[in-house]
Amino acid sequence: MSALFTAETAPAPEAGWPETRAVEQVTARLRELPPLVGLEDCLELRRRLAEVAAGRAHLVQGGDCAELFAEVSTHTVRRKAAQLGELADLVAVGTGRPTVPVGRIAGQFAKPRSEPFEPGPLGERLPVYRGDAVNSPPATAEARMPDPGRLLTAHRLSAEINRQLDAEAAAGRRVFTSHEALLLDYELPLTRGLGALRHNASAHLLWIGERTRQPAGRHVAALADTANPVAVKLGPTSTAEDLAELAAVLDPERIPGRLSFVLRFGADRVESVLPGLVRAAAEAGLRPAWICDPMHGNTERSPAGRKIRRMTNVLAEIRAFTRVLRSLGEHPGGIHLELTPDDVTECVSDHHDAAEQPRYWTACDPRLNPGQARLAVATFAEEAA
Ligand code: PEP
Ligand code: CO
Numbered sequence: 001m002s003a004l005f006t007a008e009t010a011p012a013p014e015a016g017w018p019e020t021r022a023v024e025q026v027t028a029r030l031r032e033l034p035p036l037v038g039l040e041d042c043l044e045l046r047r048r049l050a051e052v053a054a055g056r057a058h059l060v061q062g063g064d065c066a067e068l069f070a071e072v073s074t075h076t077v078r079r080k081a082a083q084l085g086e087l088a089d090l091v092a093v094g095t096g097r098p099t100v101p102v103g104r105i106a107g108q109f110a111k112p113r114s115e116p117f118e119p120g121p122l123g124e125r126l127p128v129y130r131g132d133a134v135n136s137p138p139a140t141a142e143a144r145m146p147d148p149g150r151l152l153t154a155h156r157l158s159a160e161i162n163r164q165l166d167a168e169a170a171a172g173r174r175v176f177t178s179h180e181a182l183l184l185d186y187e188l189p190l191t192r193g194l195g196a197l198r199h200n201a202s203a204h205l206l207w208i209g210e211r212t213r214q215p216a217g218r219h220v221a222a223l224a225d226t227a228n229p230v231a232v233k234l235g236p237t238s239t240a241e242d243l244a245e246l247a248a249v250l251d252p253e254r255i256p257g258r259l260s261f262v263l264r265f266g267a268d269r270v271e272s273v274l275p276g277l278v279r280a281a282a283e284a285g286l287r288p289a290w291i292c293d294p295m296h297g298n299t300e301r302s303p304a305g306r307k308i309r310r311m312t313n314v315l316a317e318i319r320a321f322t323r324v325l326r327s328l329g330e331h332p333g334g335i336h337l338e339l340t341p342d343d344v345t346e347c348v349s350d351h352h353d354a355a356e357q358p359r360y361w362t363a364c365d366p367r368l369n370p371g372q373a374r375l376a377v378a379t380f381a382e383e384a385a
Contacts, residue, residue, distance in 0.1 A: 014112060014182055014212070015134050016127065016146050023185055026148040030189035035201030036106065036158050037177060039193065039227065045176045045204045046229040048100045050257030052333045053289040057097050058384065059260075059334030060088045060377060061178060061205075061291065063104030065365035066111050069132045072157045077164040079341040080105060083370060085173045087377045091335075094381025100176065104338070106161035107179035107203045109133035109154045110186070111364050112211045129363065133183055137363050151186050158202070178205035178231075182212065184222050191226060200226045207231035207262060210296070215245035224249050231260040236269040236297060240280030247286045260289040262336050263321065266297030267313045270320035278328050289333035292321040294376065299365065302348075306357065309347045309366050315379050322383035332384040337376060339368040347372055 017023045051057035062084060080103060088101035110131035120126035120139050127144040129137045133154040136143040165175055181187045181200070190202040200206055200223065210233040212219040223230045232246055243261070251259040261281075265273050281288055294317035295309060302308045322332040345357045346366035360366075368376060 014110075015130065015148075015185065016116065017148050017185075018146060023148045026151050027185050027189045029152060030155060030186065033152075033155055033190075034159070035192055036155070036162050036190065037201055037204050039197060039199045039201075041176070042199050042204050042228045045100070045102070046227070046255075046257040048098075048257070049205075049229045049260060049289050051098070052100070053257060053260070053287050053331075055331035058091050058095060058099040059102060059289060059291060060084065060091055060099055060337075061102040061104065061262075061334065062087065062337035062339045062373065064108060064340060064362070065104075065338045065367060066131050066363045067105065067108045068137075068363055069109070069153060069157055072160060074164055077105075077161050078168065081165060081168040081173050081175045083339070083341045083373070084175050087339075087373060090374065090377050091381045091384075094378065095385045099334075101174070102176045102178050102205055103165075104178060105175070106158045106165065106177040107154065109150075109158075110180065110182040112180070112182055112209050114211075131182075131364075133186065148185065151183065154186065155190075176204040178203050178207060180209050181206040181219060181223055182209060184218060187222055191222070196227060198225055198227060200228050203228075205229045205231060207233060209233050210235040210264065213242070213246065215242065215249050220246065220249050229257055229260065231262050231291065233262045233264055233293065233296070234277065236265040236273050238273065238277060240276050240283075243277050243280045243286075244284045247281075247284050247288075251286070254285060254287075256287070257289070259286070260291055260333070262291045262293045264293035264296040264336075265317070267294070267316035267320060269297065270317060270324055274321070274324045275328060278325070278330055290321075290325055290330060291334045291336050292318055292332065292380070293336040294318050294321070295336075295338045295365065302357070304357075306360060307366055308357075311347060311349045311372060311375070314347065314368075314372075314376055318376060318379050319383055322380065332380070335377060335380045337368055337373060338365055339370075339373040341370055344369050 084101040088099040092099040110133045191200045294314045298313040
């Protein structure tokens with residue numbers, strides 16, 4: 001059956017929409033709505049990422065695991081942009097190299113999940129939360145019902161965030177936008193233009209997640225014919241063949257800055273997995289930006305059943321990433337973090353008990369608070385300098 005579908009028409013199991021007609025109406029509307037970002041700005045970021053790949057610059061990418069509709073405001077966007085700008089400045093000062101800030105912002109409204117259902121408060125079978133672009137967090141059947149109308153809200157609020165980011169840029173605080181290209185019912189209608197001018201107008205940088213990075217899959221196909229810079233998350237089971245096949249589809253012309261790899265192995269697997277991938281890239285004639293995500297391979301459950309991450313492991317993965325790359329003569333390009341300007345207690349510092357997390361506010365994965373984010377970024381800068 002799948003042979004009948006093209007990337008344009010395939011259904012989207014990652015959302016679980018209850019019926020298809022409403023989805024068709026929404027995607028038709030999305031096709032008419034204005035682009036959220038312009039081609040020129042995407043190409044500008046691609047040029048900056050080419051500098052990262054060439055060893056002359058760094059990337060600091062960060063933000064919420066899942067943005068929330070209810071949190072979108074002038075004030076929150078300003079605080080997030082200020083935090084990213086400060087973290088990028090830390091790296092620039094620490095390494096002496098220009099550093100480009102990219103937010104997980106203005107579109108990070110969809111989450112890939114390992115299981116479609118979870119037990120509710122009464123033991124009932126409840127659809128999981130998939131991000132505000134699909135359903136909403138409260139553990140009730142109504143809140144968790146996927147609603148394609150939310151894609152239009154995601155577009156409207158992303159446009160608002162982009163307007164505020166433009167105001168920040170005019171005041172000297174430029175932050176580029178990025179999110180995971182997960183919901184193709186959103187990404188494809190927002191992919192505009194023809195040939196070399198075709199770009200995904202939902203964000204400057206799109207990434208493909210660890211769960212949807214199959215080289216022949218629909219997510220890779222959706223970004224293959226765009227001019228945006230693209231990143232692929234690579235987990236610990238990634239092989240040299242995966243990397244070569246992804247490069248063949250996503251970057252056949254080896255355009256500088258086009259392809260970045262975001263590595264999320266887990267602190268203790270960097271040493272065994274990374275050298276093989278670096279060799280595969282060299283053999284394929286590829287010069288990607290290598291980015292460290294020290295969050296997603298280091299997730300555990302607290303005694304209370306919450307997702308947690310230990311700062312020890314986060315920092316250990318950053319150090320292993322920079323050490324291995326430098327020993328191979330490669331440039332540690334940057335860092336990809338889940339973080340927030342709020343003083344949360346979601347990631348666990350050594351002197352804190354995992355049972356004590358009074359400010360655990362994330363809608364999905366645990367984020368670094370401002371102090372933890374500065375420590376992670378300063379560790380990166382020190383090791384990459
Ligand atoms: C994420 O970045 O929030 C995420 C789900 O990452 P990954 O695809 O690496 O698991
Ligand atoms: Co996450």
